[in-house]
Amino acid sequence: MQERKAFNPKQLTSARIAKGMTMKELSEKSELSRQMISNYESGKTVPKADSLLKIISVLQYPRNFFLADIPELHTGATFFRSQSAATKRSRDMQKERLKYFYEVYRGLSTYVNFPKVCLPELLDKDIHEITEDDICQKAMELRTVWGIDSVSPIDNLVKLAERNGVIISEANMTDTKLDAVSRWIVDRPFIMLTDNNESSVRRRFNVAHELGHIILHNDVESIHDYSPQELKGMLEKQANQFASHFLLPSEAFVDSLLSTSIEYYKDLKKYWKVSIQAMIFKSYSLQLINEDQRLYLNKKISWNKWRTKEPYDDVLPVEKPSLMDAVYKMIVDNEVVSKSELNSSFHLPYDELEKMISKSIYDSSSTIDSKPKLILIK
Template identity: 70%
Template sequence: MTMKDLAEKSGLSRQMISNYESGKTKPKADSLLRIISVLNFPRNFFMEEMPDLHNGPVYFRSQSAATKRTRDMQKERLKYCYEVFKILARYVNFPEVKLPDLLEKDVHEISEQEIISKAEELRRLWNIDSISPVQNLIQIAEKNGIIISEANMSDKSLDAVSRWIIDRPFIMLTDNNESSVRRRFNVAHEIGHIILHNGIESIHDYSSQELKNVIERQANLFASHFLLPSEAFSDSLMSTSLDYYIELKKYWKVSIQAMIYKTYLMGLINDDQRLYLNKKISRNKWRTKEPYDDEIPVEKPTLIKKVYEMIVKNDVLPQSELNYLFRLPREEVEKIIGRSISRSNKLDEQKPILRLIENN
């Protein structure tokens, strides 16, 4: 919602909504109840400050196509994910973060060889050999301390968002019904940002062309080298025909277009061959949907769900009380956790008791 939308639906002025949002004015009880009824957030959400997470830049997959409004919506949902994690982490120890040393360099000084080295180092650290496909990337990333969740929004211009929060990386995936291979590349791309671009204080310090041609390209290169190790991929590439790429997709679980790009990067096909293959993909209308996209299972985050269920099943905390602590709408929490939660939240359903006090 825009401020105008909220003002119209709540019966308050746009200026008043702006004052509340900026902190100039605190809403009175009547105004707050109007806002709550429109936004459908639990009352306790409004009783505490939602922390503003300043440390580190936020990275967006497909940023050049996404509007600022879309990016802002996804940034807010990343805060929700952190809030859910923070509550669960009171009761369960999440896996330790295991990543290579982060690069602290200016993005213009990062070489492709450094990107390759970090991709190889991550495989070794995560016990993935140098010749095999990555089987379940999301599960492996979660096992090694990266918090991944799905967002309760869809927008074809923005696939994912990531950032370090305190001492842990978070990745949030937009619910775009993307194929398994696209999702896997998105996650690898965001891990690339997390490892390569720790030296960036703010992405707003860079022009849109620098973001697209330098920072995004580096994250794509990392994803390509991580998912398709050059020597192993080269050995598996017995032909550069489109039919062979289709079969190879089932093995590497990477899109045909990404494999063609990797083949080109390795110098195994020239500009004309790459152009020919891409034109054929366009003629077949495979730009957005390729063969086997419906057959390769889409990977889902499961770590937050397992932790939530562990707390509830072991009676560490009553489910209704745990849900109340999140201070978020049920549909947002359910998407972040990856399962339905109790519809009945007795703590939140308690109505305030109003008493008339005579003033003598």
């Protein structure tokens, strides 16, 4: 009787959405009626042990997940680094994982102090009033507060963001139309990256794009308040402009552009760690090349079949989040909590935890990454 009272119907809905399933799909795979699934999710009926076991077998979530209470994220806007073809289902899947991510962070933060958030003052303007000068200024302010000069390439953007209090993880889902999701939660920014096997330069631009949302769009309460044209033509464009100014400071980029040949852009990619296509667009926006030159270069990219895979994409290392792993190892290595107890407290499948934290959740040995400034809470 106690088990039935402890069942949380909202958790079933959450797990189903995170797996990208409709009620009908879950019904068919679990061999339970759709009406029964609906009753479970509405709280009208509590699943018996055998029915819950069937659901667990399909969704692959641990039993204690369905007895937990993971709150919804009610305040703040969620931003998606997505192409226009990204489906609502994909976005909903990522939103659920972002919610789980925050709960894992919250659990770890009871034992360890994460780095303080270090960002410039957030822009508090309506998106229709934001100018490119505003965007450029904020990008340069971020470089300043993060201790980067206005002329140098950024070495490892993910580690730099983590050292300055941005919490980043990878998500256990793949969707070529959805690269990342970001959101302020309480007093800290979170970025979750989709596992798309992306190149280093694409990941760096994705992270910089999400930092743009975090800093520029503090005035946005919900992306649903805007039309598709405003989302793509303003919100996404502004975040892209921020990423471009942040990764490629205009004056320094102009000084580095000694030639506009496709071969020179290829070499320049290794220096700035930004895609050839992004640099061509930057050159055009700065009027360093005209429309005919831009079209010619883009045709060369298509001719070389570089649209989806450019030169050096296999050479430049993809930057991986490491802060959550460092925190996790600190807790386990100092025997504050046992690994099994800590893992169980998250109520999540191991494949989700592995992506959010690392393979440390399995390994018996670990070493602490000393770069992030972490303090164990006594």
